[in-house]
Amino acid sequence: MAIEKKIDCVILGLLSHEDLTGYEIKKRMDTSLKYFWGASYGSIYPALSDLVKNGMAVKRDETENNRHKIIYSITQKGRCHLKDWLRLPAEKDELRYETLLKLFFGNEAGALQAISHIDAFEEKIEKDLQHLTDSADILRKNVSSDDTHKYYLLTVEFGIKTYSAYLEWCREAKTMLKKER
Amino acid sequence: MAIEKKIDCVILGLLSHEDLTGYEIKKRMDTSLKYFWGASYGSIYPALSDLVKNGMAVKRDETENNRHKIIYSITQKGRCHLKDWLRLPAEKDELRYETLLKLFFGNEAGALQAISHIDAFEEKIEKDLQHLTDSADILRKNVSSDDTHKYYLLTVEFGIKTYSAYLEWCREAKTMLKKER
């Protein structure tokens, strides 16, 4: 069997750190990974079934306070596949920014509308940047105790660097658009 | 009928600038738009049929040097839909970087492998940045003659700003990873 599809690899990666339920995997996607990768329930749950079917993970049922859980663990085979995939060069590095798309067609709608799209973008980025900065502060404190934090911190610093650049661009772009009116 | 799906809006945006064939639309996607939006033939050709069916575009057959072409033009109705969509706030601004994903799980594979992923990323970004810088130079010369170029330039400057930040991060990340060994 060839190296699995992306969603399988991401899940194996998360399971390599700790045992997780599907719900918890989704939470990791929406917090730690959200700035560079996403996944929906519609891909996570079927992928978990496939991983078990292919011997990459095992599941166990647990009931905690009457709440039913299915907890997944990575197997040795799963860890091998993860390592194989990590060795391969990254295939997909892409950005999909609707804000830039609307800006590209900005001539149709005019400078004022373009500025309001940039304002909305700026506001969202400022909020996210604050969140990233907070994460980085916490991670820097724990980076010596756990090596996985070191790599996590690298991705957060990527976010901080790029989001700061976004904000610079926002200001310059708005200046340019206002000057032209 | 509600505002169409993204691919329809992108195509309407491109057709608002000039008449195009499906093949030419794909070329625009792979050049002007490639740094912030992508689309495949599998979405372009069906979308063009739908746009014609819904009166957003019209097609005409042309034969140039025995080569058959289907050229699409935006209609008044299509232009209205485009304007409606441009007015709405951007829904999807997301980054999907497999390089960062592999880095996040870097602990499983070690610092050397992480560095080699960053090296590959850096090389690709350097090449793209050169291309973006060249585009910006050309655009700045034509920005006064055509207003659409102004908006195109804004997106190129976004690319330059962010790609420069990526390169800074690459250097710092590698320094950090080398120090730790």
Added chain:
DNA sequence: GACAAATATATCAAATTGATATATTATTTA
């Protein structure tokens, strides 16, 4: 004249999203 590259349209399986359904437990608010 042969070969590769570019132009041009089209389709399809597979991957993925976004929304939704269902049910239980925990927490907040009236």
Added chain:
DNA sequence: TAAATAATATATCAATTTGATATATTTGTC
């Protein structure tokens, strides 16, 4: 304390989109 809301948890499905591939002609190169 009762009701409402949020969080936990699993699961499915239509719709969107990709990535690959098929086909055919023309243009440029060796």
